[in-house]
Amino acid sequence: MIKPNALKFGDVIGIVAPSGPTTKERVKLAKDQLEGLGFQVKLGHSCYEKHGYLSGKDEVRARDLNHMFEDQEVQGIICLRGGYGASKILNRIDLEQIAKRPKVFVGYSDITALHLAMNQISKLVTFHGPMGSSDIAGGLDDFTREGFLKAVMGSSPMGEIQNPKGKKMQSLVGGKANGILVGGNLSLIAATMGTPYEIDTKGKILFLEEIGEEPYRVDRMLTQLLLSGKLGDAEGILLGDWMDCEPEEPEKSLSLMAVFEEIIGPLGKPTIYDVEAGHCSPMITLPFGVRSFLDAEEGRLIIEEGGTV
Known part of the structure; x- marks a missing residue:
């Protein structure tokens, strides 16, 4: 398996929305909370898009995710929320490129579709953990925050x-x-x-x-x-x-x-x-x-x- 570099405080985390949409207020809260933890944040276009029950059309969401893996300024990627839509972009994700540019990737629920593709085809270790709008925006409790940071910032076994x-x-x-x-x-x-x-x-x-x-x-x-x-x-x-x-x-x-x-x-x-x-x-x-x-x-x-x- 390919392992990403551990995150460190000051790194840039990209937020993308491969699945469902949320409000601009929740996006801002997620950004503010991550910055409060000590990271810089880059927001994908999909965070502000809405296409029915999706956070933008398939090409927008897929392009956003591909771009975050290509962007050399970004060290980690956190999904905004679940809902539905990740499976619709699996055939648009550049899994070969992801294997060449491994980064910390975090999400759960609908994001399972991306975990499966990245784990099995890109051979990338990924993280089943808190998301931007769903969890981080409201502030992480001590238990969740400590476990999340230990998982993505430490290279030793958990x-x-x-x-x-x-x-x-x-x-x-x-x-x-x-x-x-x-x-x-x-x-x-x-x-x-x-x-x-x-x-x-x-x-x-x-x-x-x-x-x-x-x-x-x-x-x-x-x-x-x-x-x-x-x-x-x-x-x-x-x-x-x-x-x-x-x-x-x-x-x-x-x-x-x-x-x-x-x-x-x-x-x-x-x-x-x-x-x-x-x-x-x-x-x-x-x-x-x-x-x-x-x-x-x-x-x-x-x-x-x-x-x-």
């Missing part, structure tokens, strides 16, 4: 990943596993099946998170990963935050945990849940593309390799 105090990682299936950490949002992983960007889970630790999906829809997407062999190929599984994924009518539904137990449990893969990464605050920043160790007996995740150089 070591054991801790949840916020009072929230323990739980074991769904016992056992231990080693592998490269990959994954992201379940909907996006399912949506890229059958495309050149389909996730490769062989020998990997697979991280999954989701927001706003009823258990039957989570069931459907996990079943797709099961039938395609993606769950079976993984060495271990991490279940992150599942914001608003409990049933609206519990008496007519399986619980989310029942879905996990029925689909993931029988595989016998070491699995932990309640990992505070995804659509949550506080939020763990995870490096995708580095060696990790999962101890599902004790509910522990250890990042054994630095994500930057």
